[in-house]
Amino acid sequence: MVFEAPVKDLMFNIAHIAKMAETPEEATCDLDVAAAVLAEFGRFCAEEIAPLNAVGDRIGARFENGHVATPPGFRDAYAKFVAMGWQGLQHPETYGGQGMPRAVGAAATEIINAANMSFALCPLLTDGAIDALLTFGSPDMKQTYLAKLVSGTWTGTMNLTEPQAGSDLGLLRTRAEPDPDGTCRITGTKIYITYGEHDLAENIIHLVLARTPDAPKGVRGISLFLVPKFLVDSNGKPGPRNAVRCQSIEHKLGVRASPTTILEFEGATGFLIGRENAGLEYMFTMMNAARFAVGVQGVAIGERAYQLALSHAKGRLQGRPVDGSAREAVAIIHHPDVRRMLARMRALTEGGRAMVAFAAGWQDLAHHAGTPEERADALAIAEFLVPLVKGFCSEMSIEITSAGIQIYGGMGFVEETGAAQHYRDARILPIYEGTTGIQANDLVGRKTLRDAGATAGRIAAMIALTEQDLRRGSPAAQDIAVRLSQSRTAFQSVVDHLVRNGTQDVNAAYAGAVPYLMLSGNLVAGWQLARSVIAAEAALARGEDPAFMSAKIATALFYAHHILIDTELQRVRVIDGAPSLLGATF
Numbered sequence: 001m002v003f004e005a006p007v008k009d010l011m012f013n014i015a016h017i018a019k020m021a022e023t024p025e026e027a028t029c030d031l032d033v034a035a036a037v038l039a040e041f042g043r044f045c046a047e048e049i050a051p052l053n054a055v056g057d058r059i060g061a062r063f064e065n066g067h068v069a070t071p072p073g074f075r076d077a078y079a080k081f082v083a084m085g086w087q088g089l090q091h092p093e094t095y096g097g098q099g100m101p102r103a104v105g106a107a108a109t110e111i112i113n114a115a116n117m118s119f120a121l122c123p124l125l126t127d128g129a130i131d132a133l134l135t136f137g138s139p140d141m142k143q144t145y146l147a148k149l150v151s152g153t154w155t156g157t158m159n160l161t162e163p164q165a166g167s168d169l170g171l172l173r174t175r176a177e178p179d180p181d182g183t184c185r186i187t188g189t190k191i192y193i194t195y196g197e198h199d200l201a202e203n204i205i206h207l208v209l210a211r212t213p214d215a216p217k218g219v220r221g222i223s224l225f226l227v228p229k230f231l232v233d234s235n236g237k238p239g240p241r242n243a244v245r246c247q248s249i250e251h252k253l254g255v256r257a258s259p260t261t262i263l264e265f266e267g268a269t270g271f272l273i274g275r276e277n278a279g280l281e282y283m284f285t286m287m288n289a290a291r292f293a294v295g296v297q298g299v300a301i302g303e304r305a306y307q308l309a310l311s312h313a314k315g316r317l318q319g320r321p322v323d324g325s326a327r328e329a330v331a332i333i334h335h336p337d338v339r340r341m342l343a344r345m346r347a348l349t350e351g352g353r354a355m356v357a358f359a360a361g362w363q364d365l366a367h368h369a370g371t372p373e374e375r376a377d378a379l380a381i382a383e384f385l386v387p388l389v390k391g392f393c394s395e396m397s398i399e400i401t402s403a404g405i406q407i408y409g410g411m412g413f414v415e416e417t418g419a420a421q422h423y424r425d426a427r428i429l430p431i432y433e434g435t436t437g438i439q440a441n442d443l444v445g446r447k448t449l450r451d452a453g454a455t456a457g458r459i460a461a462m463i464a465l466t467e468q469d470l471r472r473g474s475p476a477a478q479d480i481a482v483r484l485s486q487s488r489t490a491f492q493s494v495v496d497h498l499v500r501n502g503t504q505d506v507n508a509a510y511a512g513a514v515p516y517l518m519l520s521g522n523l524v525a526g527w528q529l530a531r532s533v534i535a536a537e538a539a540l541a542r543g544e545d546p547a548f549m550s551a552k553i554a555t556a557l558f559y560a561h562h563i564l565i566d567t568e569l570q571r572v573r574v575i576d577g578a579p580s581l582l583g584a585t586f
């Protein structure tokens with residue numbers, strides 16, 4: 001099965017859904033340039049990275065004597081990825097990057113993850129390390145590490161998890177003891193560290209959460225350290241090996257080519273990033289970027305599974321049509337139920353993709369809007385959207401990839417077709433970078449209750465404006481306006497309910513957290529598809545690409561009728577569901 005990057009749809013979103021038009025000119029890029037870059041990246045990923053997906057799954061990363069070997073082909077492909085400068089796509093030109101907007105960066109992240117999620121995890125973690133150093137690194141650190149990370153010559157990792165500290169980072173124990181030379185000795189065990197050891201790059205830059213000796217208990221006593229695998233000499237070259245060692249790698253359900261390592265820090269030299277005890281705040285910057293990227297992975301794996309299922313549905317002959325229009329077996333794509341599954345896969349994927357573009361646009365605005373107030377306003381929206389992108393898109397990727405197996409029938413359950421790999425690979429997405437439960441808690445606590453529903457209210461007001469625009473459109477647009485309005489009302493009533501009762505009956509509020517998250521993600525994805533309808537109808541009126549624009553409208557209509565309507569059930573779960581949930585006995 002050949003993978004084809006969905007560049008046309010990605011560009012539609014960049015042009016119409018991301019807020020590029022509102023971002024100051026110097027922080028955006030020309031649409032033709034973005035299209036050319038994504039087309040070239042799509043070609044590279046389809047030809048060089050996608051063919052390694054199945055072999056990577058079959059062979060997996062291997063561990064021998066402290067070394068990790070990636071599957072055959074990964075080293076060559078990574079060398080080409082670096083040589084072509086792809087790691088630097090969205091990073092500043094000062095450090096050798098191409099300075100593309102986030103909206104374009106997110107599109108590229110989708111493409112490489114659709115091609116091969118295990119491979120793409122390495123650049124994804126490097127992106128996170130670059131973001132953290134750009135924001136909080138000292139001038140010296142930036143000078144020493146950023147150009148190498150931006151080029152991809154060195155890679156980055158994120159070291160949070162320990163055996164006793166998963167979702168609850170307040171429990172972490174890794175120690176950082178100051179040395180007279182201003183560095184620290186880092187000692188402790190980190191588990192599940194993605195690409196913590198590998199053979200793709202000449203150095204690995206670990207960002208590690210640890211506690212200094214007199215640090216306060218809990219999350220207020222965590223500091224962030226940079227710990228290179230090889231200490232870097234005064235010429236910027238990797239020198240002696242640091243005291244960090246890979247103890248083993250995990251055997252996993254999916255993403256088997258991505259080494260998930262257990263790292264032992266045995267008095268390793270670490271360099272404090274920013275202020276002592278401010279590590280969690282810094283890590284949040286990195287986590288927000290990584291959480292967003294995991295949502296993008298959900299869209300990516302959905303696209304890959306959809307392409308595979310579609311090709312099978314067109315080729316597999318089985319069953320006569322229910323309307324009697326043929327006497328022989330037809331391709332299964334003619335059966336209404338197979339169409340239902342394909343349409344659902346497509347609508348969830350395109351809805352998620354549009355939400356990603358929208359969120360990336362707000363991230364660009366949060367960095368580049370003209371005034372501090374505008375930047376703060378944009379940041380509030382961008383941060384509200386992070387748990388939606390992460391939680392909704394990752395949960396939906398399980399449904400989409402499962403439907404991909406269903407469309408294959410028995411052959412979907414058999415490994416050779418590749419459908420099963422997508423399902424297995426997708427299963428990690430609602431777990432790492434904060435489980436869905438943790439995303440939902442974040443949405444309720446930090447994103448909704450903390451500002452008494454103000455940001456949620458701004459989003460609802462923007463949706464109401466879209467409804468007005470839709471009412472001036474075609475019958476399909478007007479139909480979508482009705483569904484969107486019902487969903488927005490459900491969202492508003494849930495937000496009001498949480499703000500009114502959330503601080504008095506905390507358990508009840510958090511009992512509804514995941515349904516609230518899924519309601520919000522569903523609504524925002526459906527809203528972006530509704531905005532797509534407005535853009536597509538305008539394009540149709542200009543005679544632009546009728547097949548693509550009509551398909552976009554059809555997908556949005558399907559979404560409104562089959563997916564957006566679930567928001568009503570989700571509303572009931574939040575508002576009426578807490579007592580029975582909390583009353584359940586185990």
Ligand SMILES: Cc1cc2nc3c(=O)[nH]c(=O)nc-3n(C[C@H](O)[C@H](O)[C@H](O)COP(=O)(O)OP(=O)(O)OC[C@H]3O[C@@H](n4cnc5c(N)ncnc54)[C@H](O)[C@@H]3O)c2cc1C
Pocket residue numbers: 158159160161165166167168191192193194195252255260428431432433434435436437438441
């Ligand atoms: C393949 C893979 C790659 C990973 N890569 C990295 C990496 O690069 N760096 C890194 O630091 N970590 C990494 N992780 C770790 C990952 O982020 C954690 O597994 C994840 O945060 C969950 O922690 P846990 O496994 O300890 O589960 P737990 O925290 O034990 O959670 C178990 C269950 O309890 C629920 N739960 C826990 N606390 C709460 C709460 N307060 N409210 C509601 N529900 C709650 C969770 O939602 C979950 O359902 C990786 C994990 C895997 C499997």
